[in-house]
Amino acid sequence: MAEVVIRNGTVVDGSGGPPRTANVAIDGGTIVEVGEVAARGQREIDADGQLVLPGWVDIHTHYDGQATWDPEMTPSSWHGVTTAIFGNCGVGFAPVRPGTEDYLINLMEGVEDIPGTVLADGIDFCWTSYPEYLDALCETPRVMDIGSQLPHGALRFFVMGDRGADHAEVPTADELDRITTLVTEALEAGALGFTTSRTTKHKAADGRLTPSLSAGDPELAAVARAMRHADAGVLQVNSDFGPGEFATLRAAAELSGRPLSVLLLQVDNSPELWRETLADIHAANADGIAANGQVGCRPISVLLGLDVSVNPFGNHPAYREIAHLPTPERAARMRNNEALRRALVSERPVDGFSKWMDYALTRAFELGEVPDYEPDPRASVAARAADLGMSPWELALDLLSDGDGDALLLYPFENYTGGSLEVIREMLADPYTICGIGDAGAHVGTICDASYPTYLLTHWARDRTRGEGLPLEYLVHKQTRVNALAYGLADRGLLVPGCRADLNIVDFDALGLERPQLVYDLPSGGKRLIQRSTGYRHTFVAGTEVSTDGEFTGARPGRLVRGAQADPANS
Structure with a gap:
């Protein structure tokens, strides 16, 4: 008798094959049967009219710190994520010499917008080496599996000290040997990859x-030699892709014998660069070098509001005089005090922030109760203000001060140059891309994209009106099996006998996103943006139900995944 049998659901198994009505039996943390399943289970779940899907595999998160204090791993766990991988973009917290933790906190704060006070209060640096960090991660049971990668920034600072952090010198021969040794050590301890940042944005x-x-x-090359020696890991890169950059990365990947995975997105100042990078990825694969691009499924957007990190009025002296007030009172004054309104709208400070906001309001949109992440450019704050014969600043003031002052504006700054998601559709449809760039755990006061797996299904398989969508089974395949295999996790992302019983039972009609909200639940009372979902009826990790209708069951079967996992079909 199986522990759990899920009956009558519409199974989309992660293979890319069409949906089918089938039963799924779970026992001992694995899928044991998919099909008729004649025998009764110890527990039976009727999934008639609902989707039965593999759990989402999110390969691009920044839970390096949060994973040490938050066993519930929100917001990702609210969106059906059952495996999360962090250590991306070359930032993280190991290795670290005692007494130098502040630098890694300073780096993470700057690159990923996680307040230093939150990290200093939340992380117990009880490790020095990267393997010791993995051991520390093993000590906390959690609601999902996690995997970690070795970050270049931490490694370089560990080996070179301030010389590496300040770019004063190149590593010596001995330091290069040390880098090779430490990368090998990390991969053999279970790192899923080595990550580096080569962008001036960081x-x-x-x-x-x-x-x-x-x-x-x-x-x-020192890194690549270690990866070749260990025969393990992915080389993950965030780069500006200037002239010759992809050739440099391709050479490193070829020397390593390991896959190359790069962030792929559209930037306004070079809107066709992503196509050039994607062409380079195709050429690499044609020559036998495994490479892929990590893509998003919606614009990368800064949220603007009175209490989030970017407040359009935050630099104004008149606003600073009321900034200490509770948000509802502050919003009421901004609505009703005519002198204050005139100052905020007409007496703008002459500085770089105001100039940037002048531009941002031409691209920013009101974010309603049902968030629209593919808004029509004609609905921008500036366009609406022009139709109303008012200043964009006045309309922004009205929108942000409405009600209790918790309203938000959406400013898409990447992946939205043309005012639609057609470029994203092209990226998603490509065989050499994988789903990522949600940055869960990072940019806590500015960006809220951890919910992207939910949006992937709702927008692209069900709701899109401004162009074609994509097939449900293709999207599920992309977010589950494709992502899992990209990082060597062949034991998951597929609902077939022998694979891990990580799965979601979803009411597709009810699946959706709530509006992002600001909460103060981080260590030291730090704030972050969160976004809840609707429609996830049951989420299982290793055969154990971790949430029901969006509420946690209290079970914490998640573990640290160390290194590549074998495909049960080939075991």
Whole structure:
């Protein structure tokens, strides 16, 4: 008798095959049968009219710190994620020398917008080496599986100290050997990859560029040799992709013999660059070098509001005089005090922030109770204000001060140059892309994209009106089996006998996103944006139900995944 039998559901098994009505039996943490399943289970779940899907595999998160204090791993666990991988973009917290933790906190704060006070209060640095960090992660039961990658920034600072952080010198021969040794050690301990940042967008909170930015060919070769020796891991890269950059990364991947995974997105100042990078990815694969692009499924957007990190009025002296007030009282004054309104709208400070906001309001949109992440450009704050014969600043003031002052504006700054998601559709449809860039756990006061797996289904398989969508079974395949295999996790992402029983039972008609909200539940009372979902009826991790109708059951079967996992079909 199986522990659980799920009956009459519409199974979309992660293989890319069409949906079918079938029963799923779970026992001992694995799928044991998919089909008729004649025998009764110890527990029976009627999933008639609902989707039965593999659990989501999120390969691009930044839970490096949060995973040490939050066993519930929200917001990802509210969106059906059953495996989350962090350590991306070259930032993380191991290895670390005692007494230098502040630098890694400073780096994470600057690159990923996680307040330093939150990290300092929340993380118990009880490790020095990267393997010790993995051991520490093993000590906390949680609602999902996690995997970690070795971050280049932490490694470089550990080996070179301030010389590496300040880009003053290149590593010595001995330091290169040390890098090779430590990367090998990390991969053999269970790191799923090695990650590096090569973008000028990434700076520590004190303004210093990310340490890995100046890593040259010898340093990349030292990393690649370790990956080849260990025969393990993915080389994950966030880059600006200037001239010759992809060739450099391709050479490192070829030397390593391991897959290359790069962030792929559209930027306004070079809107066709992503196509060039994708062409390079195709060429690499044609030459036998495994490479893929990590893509999103909606615009990368900054949320603007009175209490989030970016407040359009936050630099105004008149606003600062009321900034200490409770939000509802502050909003009421902004609505009703005519002198204050005139000052906020007409007496703008002359500075870089105001200039940037002048532009942002031409691209920002009201975010309603049902969030629209593919808004019509004609609905921007500036366009609506022009139709009403008013200043964009006045309309922004009205929108943000409405009610209790918790309203938000959505400013899409990447993946939305043309004012639609057609480029995203093209990215998603490509065979050499994988789903990622949700950045769950990061940008806690500015971006709220951890919910992207839910949006992937609702928008692209059900709701899109401004263009074609994509087949449900394709999207499920992309977010489950494709992501899992990209990181060597062949034991999951597929509902077939022998695979892990990580799965979601979803009411597709009810599946949706609530409006993001600001909460103060981080260590030290730190704030973060969260976004809840509707429609997830049951989420199982390793055969144990961890949430029912959006509420946690209290079960915490999640574990640290160390290294690649074998495909049960081939075991």
